[in-house]
Amino acid sequence: MTSNISKNAFAMLNEQQLTQLSSAASALNKEQLIWASGYLAGLAGAVALPASATETEQTQAVATATLTILYGSQTGNAKGVANKYKAQVESKGVQAKVVSMADYKPRSIKNETHLLVVVSTHGEGDAPDDAVELHEFLASKKAPKLPHLKYAVIGLGDTSYEFFCQTAKDFEQRLSTLGATAFAERLDCDVDYETAISAWSEKVDSVLVDLLKPVQTTQVSSTTPVANAVAESIYTKQNPFGASLSESLKITGRDSIKDIRHIEISLEDSGIQYLPGDALGVYFLNDENMIERIVNATNTDANAQVTLGEESLTLAQALKERLEITLSYPGFIKAYQAATQQQALADLMADKAALRNYLNESQIVDIVEAFPAKVDEQTLVDALRVITPRLYSIASSQAEVEDEVHLTVAHVEYEANGFTHQGGASGYLSTRVEEGAEVKVYVENNDNFRLPADDSTPIIMVGPGTGIAPFRAFMQERDARGATGNNWLLFGNPSFTQDFLYQTEWQGYLKTGLLTKISLAFSRDQAEKIYVQDRLRENAKEVFDWLEAGAHFYVCGDATRMAKDVESALLDIIQTQGNKSEADAKVYLTDMRKAKRYQKDVY
Structure with missing residues (x-):
């Protein structure tokens, strides 16, 4: 026991005290030792410090x-x-x-x-x-x-x-x-x-x-x-910047099953700075037609005054600017049922699986139209939650675009309950805002999705669909910095001719040599569907060689299936190519994550 005690102990304790302390400690188990250390520290705190003790020493005590x-x-x-x-x-x-x-x-x-x-x-x-x-x-x-x-x-x-x-x-x-x-x-x-x-x-x-x-x-x-806060922007989620929409351009083909937009927003005069990997928070205004339908179904007065917090405004203003009416959630059903006392809503709430399925395809307007009732304006407002800005992975580097920010936005649009539905922000940016109009935005920093500090480090980027957005920013940044590290992109979408997002740019990067390798997975261009995880497995040896060379591995896109399938493929590659057990492959991937060499931006 004595051999494990710091030499400093001999300067603090005499030989008899040290022997007594060692003897007492040797009789204690681990938990008792932890308790005793706290007890002794408490005794030390109760002992008066000598007058010569400095202010710093008193603070430490x-x-x-x-x-x-x-x-x-x-x-x-x-x-x-x-x-x-x-x-x-x-x-x-x-x-x-x-x-x-x-x-x-x-x-x-x-x-x-x-x-x-x-x-x-x-x-x-x-x-x-x-x-x-x-x-x-x-x-x-x-x-x-x-x-x-x-x-x-x-x-x-x-x-x-x-x-x-x-x-x-x-x-x-x-x-x-x-x-x-x-x-x-x-x-x-x-x-x-x-x-x-x-x-x-x-x-x-x-x-x-x-x-x-x-x-x-x-x-x-x-x-x-x-x-x-010295280095932080004055524009935040609570205080967004009134930016200007410069462009909203559809970048999928006419026959594509997807409507994906390239959005450009001017940040001129804002002083806003962002890094590749960051996200842009976007506030939006709700659709006027949807607001009218909600007012009619609830038999409310659009001009009635309501309160949100300490603010007074009309119901129409609240529904347009401040309240969430595109995403539905159990809390609204509960509050609306309490206000209307409709048994059909109570029955729906009792079946959690049925409720979840119903909410997945229904917006607030669908609920009130399916269960119309007269409600008080303030009651309706209180049942809704405040609007939440949508976060989009930034698709540009300020090293190239300066006072602009670019986004890659999938316009959500679907048919349900006899009506065409749109996503809140995606519908706003894609169809309801004209070029030059104001869009309130702020930057959400994401330190969990960053390029390696060393520009010679190789990177592997897996980004199907709109998941390609941050990797466009990565390439712009690496190009501007003259980075020498190899870059490999794995991209997937339904069709080569309709859905190869930013095709000309990627081909340009290949031609200059900035992009070392590109692996494409267009799922519907052949009888058997092919996805990015399949391309990873096809290139298993090369993927592992890159990892062994210190490559950083990035994934952006769908969290529910794609990201899990990619991680499963990555673990298989590490296990087979590295001759490791399943447990050791997991440790390898965990070590990559801890070293910030495996990063995900998924949603």
Whole structure:
């Protein structure tokens, strides 16, 4: 035991004290040692410091308890919530630190005393990429018991999806199973998460202040929101920029089954900066015809005054500018049924599978027209949730387009319930906004989808459909930087003649040598459908050779099927070409993810 003690111990303790300490420690198990270390630290904090102690030493003696805020985020929302909450509790004297789950060593959780988890959910209840390792670790046999940990969980999600906030529920269940104690009830946030978190924090902040005695130091000011916001744009989700739509051009053929648009937006005079991999948040106005139909079905007055928060406006204004009426969700059905007392709606709510299927193809207008009833204007407003800007992967690099931003947008349009339906933002950008009109936008940074810092690093880009957008930005950026790393694109869509997005540009990059290799998968150009994952498997040896050479692997597009199929193909390639077991292949891919060599931008 003595041999494992730092030499500094001999300077602090005499031989008799050291012997007594070693003897006592040798009789304790691991958990008892952890408890004893905390007990001794508490005794040390109670001992008066000598008058000669410096202010810094006093600060270190007091600042022993820290709130660790762990975030798992695919697009950056959870990160933003974590940083904002850190600044908030620090302003009340609580010491806190923010750590991405991607940078967190899972075994370190045994050392935490107070933990706040902020995490989003993707796909069919999946954890975001940077949370996968910790999420799996806490469910494994390797996870330690956590009887001394106090925690809280904030989940970010969308009630229009079946597995609402599932990852947050998983974290709570796993922490509780390991013996940790919640200091606050789990908060599951819908898309309007700012309001919910504000209300939650009003109750929780005082609990945290009691748990973590305020840090007695004036040095906390270095982490105030003002200091952190210096490099941030003044234009945010709460304060978007009024940009100008420069162009909306259809880039699929006349006979294509898809309507995909190339959108160009001017950011002139905004000072907005973005990086390849970032997303653009786009606000939109709802369709006038849809608003009229909702007003008629609910027998409401479009000119009646309603309130949203502290703002007063007409019902028509609220429905056009502020409320979500294209995406439907269980919360609206519940509120509308409570207001109208229709038994048919109650029966629909009782069958969760039927309700989910109905909501998948129905917008708010379909619901009120199928179940018309007279409702109060304010009741209708209260039943709806606020409009959420849509996020689009940016398809340009400012190194090439300067004060512009480009998007690749699939115009959502389908027939249901006897009417043609459009997506909220995609319909707005594709058909309802004229060139030169204002579009409110902001940049959503995505540090989980970045080009390698070393321009000589090879990259493999898998982006079928509109998933090609960020890779167009990647190529523009690498071209401008004179990057020497090899670049390989795997792109898929239904038809070569109708759906090869940005074909001329990719052929130009091949000709100049910037694009080293392109693998195309046009699913309907032959009897047997071929997808990007099939092209990966066909090129298995070359893919693995690139990975062994340090290549970064990127995936953008559909999260539900494509991204999972690509990952399955990638694991098979690593296993077969690397002569590895299934378990070792998973470790290889996990190591790539931790090194930020495997990144996904999926939706």
